[in-house]
Amino acid sequence: MIKSKDALDRLTPFGWRGGVAIVLLISIVSFVAAGYFTVYWRNADMDFMVIYNALAMNDGGAQAFFDHPAYLTILSVKAWFAGLHRLGLLDAWTLSAIPPASDRTAFDAAMTSAVHAGRVAALLTASGILIAFAALARRLVSDWRIAMLAVTAFAFSGGVQMHLRILRSEMIAASFCILALMLLIIAARRAGPARPLVVGLAALLCMLGLTNKVHAILLIAAIPVLLLPFGCETSASVAFWRTSRAWAAVLAAAVLAIIAAVAAWPLLATGLAPANASAAGLKPLLLGRFGVYQVALLGVIAACMVLYARLWRVSAAETIAALLMTVAGASLGLLSLDLSYDLNDVVVVLNPLEKMITYVDAPEAAGSISGAIGLLLSGVLGVIRRYTFILQSSARPTVFLTWLIIPGIAVAIRRGERQTALQATLLMLAAIGIDTLGVRRGLKVEYFVFTDPLIIIAGMILLDRLIDLRLSRFAYPIGATLLVLHVAISQAEPVKMALKRQGPETICEWNGYYLPRLALPWCAPSGPSRT
Template sequence: MNELPTPARTTAPPIVSADAFDRLNFLGWRWGLAAVVAGMAASFFLLGYALVYWRNADMDFMVVYNALVLNDGKPQRFFDHTAYISILSVQYWFRLLHGLGLLDAWTLSAIPAASDAAGFDAAMTSAVRAGRVLVLLTATGCVLVFAGLVRHVVRDWRIAMMAIFAFAFSGGVAVHSRILRSEMVAACPVIFAALILIVVGRRASLARPLAVAAAAALCVLGLENKVQAILLIGALPIVILPFGSATGTSVAFWRHSPWRWLAMAAAAGAAIAAVATAWPIIATGFDRALLDAAQFRPLLLGRFGIYQAALLVLTGGCMVAYARIWRVSAAETLASMFTMAAGASIALLALNLEYNTSNVIAVVNPLEKMLSFADASTTSAAIASGPWGILSLLDGIGSVLARYTFVLHPSPRPAMFLPWLIVPLIIYAWRRDEKLAAVQALMLLLAAIGIDTLTVRRGLKSEYFIFTDPLIILAFAVLLEPLSDLRFHKWAYPVGATLFVLHIAVGQAEAVKYATKRSGPQSICEWNRQYLPLLPLPWCPARP
């Protein structure tokens, strides 16, 4: 008996792309960015916005309180590190919302007394939630700026999108998109400065010295918000060295035009004028009477200003080395040095918006400010020059490497999964003669390890991840681009999908922890008299 013929297929079987990049970026560029922003907003409103107003009092209360104080015409009272731009931004944000009729609790005098517990709770809830909305907007803006710059660093938009996703849902952004901390507003400008320098280093132009000025200004603005940014700023000149290219050599104007020296002279004039304008701030920063009153201790040789001068020399030396390696003309290099000085000096003038000498001495002497809040062992290790300092440094390196394995020291930091891939890929890239990409990734990874080593003495808290996670993510992106043929490997998609899931789960762990806390606000009473002197709290004992 004859078998019936098999019916012909009316539709072709679905084709599954072998390209892991396509499968991981199935939304495309625009919809991918929209999904990232929507995911950040969803996380914020589910695990941040509606939390009781005192849940993240450190630093929500400190920033909101100082914004309320400034709007009342009183001086800023928080200078720890220094949160200067964060406080100013919340101050102006409150003014804007009040002007639009959206916020009544915009000044300290508008907050009811502690004896009116219900009124106090309602007013502080509205103020803190308004501040949290600004934090979400700031975090979203940082992610979008990062997206625009990374898109110009790597040619493949799919790699850029993976880097954007990793940054947006990293442990650092997860923390700073719902709490009024100072680290994001400090770290992101410096990271943006690094990305700008990488972009302009690869694409020569007549206006490149202006980009250097913008990068210098961003670094100073970051430093004004958190003195810890000095660690990232100090690493920047060395990290940028391998990021030039053959297409980055000076344009004809900077090499041959007789007008190039006039342009350089104009840059020098701008630098002199800017430095002269900012000099009163610099002089105040080194005023020994103010430093002694603040109990600052000089870090080196019993004198202030030594490491600041050393950083300037290092930056200038690296700019000369960069010019020699990547064939940047002497005229352009000198013009860039002058515009860098001008940009940094102009950014320093932002301290005049709400002038206070406590902010000035902290920004001008960032390491001394950091040590003034360090424990005794950390201070001794920083000043020590013998075996104790070396042993302390080695202990810090060991602790950081344990964290980078994730297994030996788990943390809510999904970027720690990337070194598992970065290290073997560096070796693989070197063997494939992609030596420049290997060196670039190695420099970024070493910078991250070095900065984390210096901050591990304070526990390397999740708030500090924002300083180094972008370096690790960028290292992975610049390394993946020349090795993009690996996207066809059979394990590429499973590994990528697994990292995607782990990134979301681990990155949101800290947000979930804060949202599910059940402890009360009583711990705030330990420090409210110091940081909130004009704001008694209903649940704290009455002040004498």
Template sequence: MARRCRPVVNAVHTWRSHCDPLDRLTPFGWRGGLIVILGLTLLSFLLCGYFIVYWRNADMDFMVVYNALALNDGGKRAFFDHPADLTILSVEAWFRLLHQLRLLEAWTLSAIPPASNGPSFDAAMTSAVRAARVAALLTATGLLFLFAALARRIGGDLRVATCGVFAFAFSGGFQMHLRILRSEMIAAGFCIAALMLLIVAARRATIYRPLLVGLAAWLCVLGLQNKVQAILLIAALPVLVIPFGNSASASVGFWRSGSGATLAATATAALGICAALLAWPLAAAGLDPVAASAAGLKPLLLGRFGTYQIGLAGWFVGWTIAFAGIWRVSLLETVAAMCALVIGASLATLTLYIQYDVTALVVVFNPIEKMLMYVDAPDASTSVQGAAGLILTGVLGVLKRYTFVLFTSPRPTVFLTWLIFPGIILAWRQCKHQVAVQAAFMMLAAIAIDAIGVRRGLKLEYFVFTDPLIILAGMVLLNELADMRVSRWTFPIGAALIGLHVGISQAEPLKMALKRSGPESICEWRPTYMPELSLPWCALR
């Protein structure tokens, strides 16, 4: 006898609208909620960010500021492992704008007084670092509004979207990146935006869907250029998108027949070939074995560079075909989407010409080899088994962190997992299998990516890559589980989560603001990352 699904409580007959817990949790509405979130975020930035002494977050503040100052002075940027292209260029442009508005004098390297003149050096660096922190605030705010706009498209209920935006804004990773110059914020923000765009495209077919695929590819490659760790999230995207298809995902009439579809697919293919040819010299330089070896990288597979990159390309093609087959996407639209993906990725790659550097190319085109240079598993950089071992040995560490009891961390989203895992089971028992799979895939991806990060201590800065996945999983479940939304426990649990997010997300910023130790120990890496900038406390050693 087939098992019956649990009946879903009818929210309309159970609660009156004015008693809805979600209304009580989002009393300011959508726009008002965004204003409140932004106001609290700005307050946190001012109290525990902007006014902190300039050398408190030297890693990576100094690296980014130095490169921006050097570029504005007409020089070349120093080597940066990440390589943080967009972060550096945005700070460079911000410094130039502030100087033109006569708000910043220390906007070039030559404008920084020598380290021997301590007070003048401190004043100049303070103004430069504080200006850069404002750039970090603006970047994070822009990405927050991008997340909000896409969350509104994904979530059917604006109250659920508001809760998701709040959870993202007060996640540990976002709050940390709000006030320091790190490359992860742009990388993760762009890749999460790409995922949300793909979810929107997967749920409802339009004539412009290949354009959304191309835009997502463009965002992903730009994110990868800012932080190579983004490759883990990028590789997970096609798998995460598959469960979001439905009956409305089938191609619209334009892509099913007619000369217009054939012409559009042919034109997209031609543009894809042209874009790939333009980007190929960059790829060839990045995959050059001599340059890669000079950068200290070791090939991951078969003793050759570029092997797994071909596999990744096949991975994306395979999952694209799988989506088309499952959700009845026409051949012409599938071809156009794959070509749009090539166009978007190639156009983003061409931005590497802005600050051409062979070492940076090597880092971008060999992201996994670069990542494995910094893990505590020497065999992982030379074998597939070693690389796979990173996940297997890291999963336990991730699950311990998700308990919060066995391993505490300044990450309030771990408390969402306490509800998401039971929510997945509840959705499955209610025969909402697709919703359960959507949330489960999000959580599995978050666990896998975090498992790799465990090898580097799963630092707070890395949470920004996986916190959004956990939040999206919660939004998906909350949108569909009506009885969970109107339960008498929804409001007290929701209120507790709001309090935990605000409190725990501010723990690390407050800790940094109250820290009383001297300048960070950065003298050992200054010659590599800031060769033309001396520091007063390093000169005294």
């Protein structure tokens, strides 16, 4: 039997559906082997914080965690616990159902069942996002084999492999914005009568992402610029948007946008009110006023949409409809905060950069121009060191893709594929920029989920245009080596966490603040707690 010379055939032997199924299966096996059965207090940050809030809210209490603010994560775990309880599968679904710390055996059993249930919720969330990523990746490129490689790279990126076994806010926040970007790239390349609806859906996803983690604002700000070079000859408006009927659709979009914006206005006014923001410990970032950069960002989004329309022959009617659907989608996403209203959530979500600046390891330096420049330069240096992997290793296999993407951009330029090179370059610059800011928080494994997909999408786009490289005699060994390294390194952090010998005592440093009504058996009583 003669082996195929096509590297893509050899790297994707299970086909499309079989490949996706294998990726999910390996992830589940990894989850069970190094995740599900790990002692319940091992990943307490943020497992305990999310689970505590879900338990307290199921008991009729209020949300107590608002740091960034994990809104959808907490609500989803709360609903998951309630659903499992109704099915008779979980007794420890409320705070009052957790035995007192004095009964260590009963406490451990109850918390173990709650944490196990929470980890299953994390696995289901990551699996759903992976399937959505696969569906969009399949439409993003012309060859399903490239999409399959991208799905594998995404599934076994360091961030996703960590998030499918722990409860954190980044997975939903980052993935919703990445899915929005992929939707918009597809829509930017292929015009259709429903394209403004896709834009509205993307805006909804971005806002939902922001409600879960304020760091999503960085991706949201990058998306309008990233989309500009993705137009092509099929981007021009279809016939419908150049007829008189198009203005009826614009009118309908205007009505929807007005209704949604009016409904969301009280949330906007409340979140941007100086008294409320100041009471939450936030300081205005620009010009001594809250809301300045938020308005500027809206202007950038609108300007990029108009510029895209001019570059790629999108009609005025479709452009206006898309702008209106952006307003409608973002407003509907913001209205999700009314599902379980709390003033703190609203303030944090609507002042994301003010909240992020409180996380910086040197906030006093970030407050001056010279200090901010110094932090930025040190952040860039930190990213470069990490991307080399040699100067600073990490559980981030996606950095190996950059070793191919950067030369790939140079090859694309030499071949005259300048638009493709520009697309990949902007995606890489966005990843580097967001990672630069993440360095100030140590650029932990959990943060990789914000930028690894940008790197993967850049690789997809390049390979789709440089498809003949698959026939190179070096293509298969390089691709096979990368796949093996990718899967192996992605398991490093989960295995390290599972084998960790450190005890739970470090939780005592913050449990009194984040778990005010839950006493832990290994911590001395401090402040108000439930006994």
